[in-house]
Amino acid sequence: MSDFDLVRRRELLDEGFPLEVYYRQTPYSPETRAAFNRISDLHQEYRQLLPETVIARCPMTDRIVRWPLDTGGLDGWYWEYNNPVQRRPIGLPATWIALKGAVRVAEPAAIAPFDCRPGPGAPFVSAHLLAPPETRAVLAQIPIGTDISWAITYFAPKRPKDISLEDIWGQCRNPIFDPTSLDREYADQMPSRSADFELLPWLDAGKLLWIAPGDHTATLRTGAADCPYLDLDVDRRAQYIYNGEITRY
Structure with missing residues (x-):
């Protein structure tokens, strides 16, 4: 689609x-x-x-990863933090382990009568997810209405047993790995728990790969040279939106 x-x-x-x-x-x-x-x-x-938006390419299988994502704006039911619309079934590679994200929210924010928590205002990596030697992350830029967002997708040959379950980007649950989570929040799974906004070391180490903005081929790139996601002039605080009012903390 x-x-x-x-x-x-x-x-x-x-x-x-x-x-x-x-x-x-x-x-x-x-x-x-x-x-x-x-x-x-x-x-x-x-x-x-919801369009099946390209969010990543798996570094291990070279498979493109698509996600039914509301790219029309943060006022769509997909972005309702506590009760997001149930996503369509999607095929994910067995190497997929997590999806996090960030959004540079333009003001005024879109108005919707629900809690929206799209993450911080700058791309980051979750250090604890990248701690296992075999884990990799892929960073891609995605327009969402008038906002700019960054999807950060994590991959490993097999899911590490010693990392806790991560909530899906913008949602208080992980229905992929835990279908019973529809009425349960993971109170300790805040994106800021191990958020590292200093991307350069991860790029240099080959742990973080990236896709250029607007690259419809989703070609994976490595290293810091020409990476457009470094030194962005954006707010790193987490964001909470309700009825168009933005709270940053």
């Missing part, structure tokens, strides 16, 4: 947001049940709209 119907996306959100507010604030009744059913229908159609 390559085309993203942004017009229909907007229509779904504009219809769904008031229904969700009504459903949350109104005692149960046949009307609220009808609203819930309509919300479910809108979520399902939205889910099918």
Whole structure:
């Protein structure tokens, strides 16, 4: 899936947001049940709209990794931190172990009636994920509406047994490795736990590879030479967005 119907996306959100507010604030009744059913229908159609965006190429298998990602903006249900729309089933290589990310959020932020936590404002690596000698990360730039984001995808020949489960980028859960996590948060899995924004040593060590912005071939590049992700003038703090209001901490 390559085309993203942004017009229909907007229509779904504009219809769904008031229904969700009504459903949350109104005692149960046949009307609220009808609203819930309509919300479910809108979520399902939205889910099918999400484009399979290239986020990485596996350094071990050379396989391109695609992810059903809402690139239309952070106001889409995909980015609802506590209750993201269920993603479509996707085929991931057996070498995939984690997806983290960062977003340089432009102001004013998009307005949505839910918590959005897209990560810090600058690309980083999770040092504990890269600690095993065989683990590699791939950094790629992805536009999300008017914002610039960076997906950081981690790979290993097999999942290390001594690293804890990581939440998916922008979400409080990891339904890939733990399908039972839909109602459980990993309180110790904050992206800042071992975030390292100094990318140069990881590039020089060959632990971090990168894809050039706009490179539709997703060619993996190594080393710091010509890497556009170094020394970015961006805010490294984590970000919390609710109804267009941004809190950085």
